[in-house]
């Protein structure tokens with residue numbers, strides 16, 4: 046599921062260095078813009094290549110457009126994504142309309158872990174008016190570090206499509 050970009054550095058001091066960067070997409074509406082920008086910095090520090098699908102300011106926009114745009118992108122690119130709006134609800138609903146998207150709006154890291162383990166969620170929804178920045182980082186970490194458990198959950202996930 047995870048797409049990696051490989052960077053190769055050659056320097057006199059360190060010799061050959063390979064850096065693996067995982068790609069992740071993100072989008073938000075105006076209400077989620079600030080948290081999205083915060084998470085972009087955090088993800089880049091964590092060595093992710095972040096593809097930002099907008100919005101690009103706090104000017105009022107409609108979340109369905111950005112949920113659908115993110116959903117179509119993650120399905121096409123076979124990567125994971127993060128959507129942010131005021132509650133995380135509207136933009137997750139919109140993303141979930143795209144076939145192949147399993148967006149989970151999470152308010153704590155346990156939900157994010159279980160969304161990955163049991164539901165193989167490929168999109169994380171966050172509400173900027175619900176979670177603060179530190180909690181959002183915890184939720185994102187749990188989501189990105191947890192693998193799908195497969196086994197009995199696989200047939201249930203298949204039944205969603």
Ligand code: RB5
Nearest residue numbers: 076130131132134135136
């Ligand atoms: C925008 O005010 C707000 O409705 C939106 O960000 C989101 O919370 C919708 O679910």
